[in-house]
Amino acid sequence: MKAVVLERHGDPAEVLQIRDVPVAEPGFRQVRVRMLAAAINPSDMLTIEGRYGTLPNLPATPGYEGVGIVEATGGGIVGWLRKGKRCAVIKAGGGTWQESCVVPAKHVVPVADGVPDEQACMFFVNPITAVVMVRSVLNVAKGEWLLQSAAGSALGHMVIRLGKLDGFKTINVVRRREQVDELKKYGGDVCLCEADGPIEKQVLDATGGQGVKYAIDPVGGATGTGVVRSLGTGGQALLFGLLSGQPVEVDPRLMITGSKRVAGFWLSDWIQRQGVVTMLRTFKQVNALLRDGTFKTDIAATYPMEQVREAARHVQGAARGGKVILRISG
Numbered sequence: 001m002k003a004v005v006l007e008r009h010g011d012p013a014e015v016l017q018i019r020d021v022p023v024a025e026p027g028f029r030q031v032r033v034r035m036l037a038a039a040i041n042p043s044d045m046l047t048i049e050g051r052y053g054t055l056p057n058l059p060a061t062p063g064y065e066g067v068g069i070v071e072a073t074g075g076g077i078v079g080w081l082r083k084g085k086r087c088a089v090i091k092a093g094g095g096t097w098q099e100s101c102v103v104p105a106k107h108v109v110p111v112a113d114g115v116p117d118e119q120a121c122m123f124f125v126n127p128i129t130a131v132v133m134v135r136s137v138l139n140v141a142k143g144e145w146l147l148q149s150a151a152g153s154a155l156g157h158m159v160i161r162l163g164k165l166d167g168f169k170t171i172n173v174v175r176r177r178e179q180v181d182e183l184k185k186y187g188g189d190v191c192l193c194e195a196d197g198p199i200e201k202q203v204l205d206a207t208g209g210q211g212v213k214y215a216i217d218p219v220g221g222a223t224g225t226g227v228v229r230s231l232g233t234g235g236q237a238l239l240f241g242l243l244s245g246q247p248v249e250v251d252p253r254l255m256i257t258g259s260k261r262v263a264g265f266w267l268s269d270w271i272q273r274q275g276v277v278t279m280l281r282t283f284k285q286v287n288a289l290l291r292d293g294t295f296k297t298d299i300a301a302t303y304p305m306e307q308v309r310e311a312a313r314h315v316q317g318a319a320r321g322g323k324v325i326l327r328i329s330g
Contacts, residue, residue: 003098004308004326007059009050012312016048016062018305024102026074031082031105033089035328037121037302038066038096040315042153042218042243047094048312051245053266056093063096065089066328067120070108071100079105086111088123092268097305099329106276109283112291118299118325119290122154127286127295129267130158133238134166135285137265138214142167145207147215147230149199149223150243151188152179154297154323159216160186161294168214171206173199173223199226211235216265221246233258240265298322305329 005019026032044062046052066089073079087108095101111120134140140163148159151172163170164187172188174180180191192202204211211232217224218241225248228237239248239262250262271279289295300322303311308326315324 001099002305003061004063004305005059006048006056006062009048009055009058012045012048013309013316016308016312018308021061021098023100026072026079026102028074029076029079029105030074030102031070031079031108032072032100032102033068033087033108034071034100035066035068035089035096035098036086037068037117037328038063038326039122039125040311040324040326041065041122041125042241043125044094045312045315053242054093060093061095061098061101063094063098063326064091065121065124066091066096067111067117067123068100068328073105076105082108082110086120088120090124090268090271097308097326097328099305106279109287112287115287115290117327118302119295119297121325122297122323123286123290125267126155126158126297127289128282129240129265130155130162130295131282131285131289132267132270133216133240133265134159134162136282137238137263137270138216138236140166140168140214143169144214145169145171145212147171147173147203147212147227149173149217149219149227150241151183151191152176153218155218156183157186157297158289158295160188163187163189165294171203171212173227194223194226199223200229203230207232216240217248219243220248224248225250228260228262229254231258231260233260235260237262238265239263240267300324302327 003021070082152174169189171190172183177193183191190206215237217227220242221244302325305328
């Protein structure tokens with residue numbers, strides 16, 4: 001079968017190759033999925049570049065999520081229930097950018113018929129991260145402020161829509177001024193540009209000097225530091241990425257005053273700690289949000305897998321206008 005293969009870390013537009021690789025057979029409680037499509041996420045790009053939190057042994061095939069048809073099972077009730085169905089896939093360590101992949105049966109989730117492949121292939125990384133951080137970990141209360149950086153991302157748009165659905169207000173931080181009007185169209189209550197001054201000052205002005213009770217940051221560096229400094233009394237911040245490559249500076253004096261908290265969030269780690277009931281409940285929520293269009297993500301372009309380098313270059317462009325998708329087969 002055909003697969004995208006990474007033999008060394010570096011610029012994704014240079015190091016990715018298409019190779020012929022053996023088709024793997026599923027073991028007990030595993031399934032083999034014929035992949036249809038996969039989104040290119042920041043975590044994929046960081047992994048290829050060698051800058052992600054955990055890295056695969058090389059050579060490796062990238063891709064942490066996607067959608068496909070379960071075509072074979074190695075046994076077990078869950079695998080037999082999934083066989084023949086179109087399912088969203090999450091693969092720890094990567095490997096969805098190939099014509100088929102083997103994963104634990106519990107890591108595939110049937111998706112509703114009305115959800116197109118281009119949306120279904122993004123079931124896990126952004127939608128589940130948004131739902132879990134907002135509803136489960138932070139449990140954002142109705143009427144409260146949630147501050148988020150990198151708000152122009154697909155996940156940022158989902159958080160804004162969750163705010164409208166669940167009744168909390170969002171303060172949305174972006175780097176480019178042209179993104180401000182776009183986020184207002186999505187329903188962002190307050191939209192701030194980093195170029196207009198320190199984040200914490202802008203947030204305090206927007207909240208009447210109170211700061212925010214909830215915050216999420218995937219950037220780190222000066223941006224993440226500004227997000228943490230924007231916390232009000234009893235405030236909580238989740239750090240779930242490091243797009244800047246720089247650490248967040250936390251002043252103990254600031255944290256002690258008002259009993260504020262900063263924690264990390266990594267989706268794969270959270271999933272490993274959850275029971276079956278919690279995961280089924282989460283999957284049900286995400287399926288409903290995809291089906292009713294709440295979590296519809298803008299698609300900038302779809303590339304055949306053979307053009308993965310061109311797709312990577314598109315992702316690297318600053319104004320790509322949505323998510324870039326790899327069409328793998330079917």
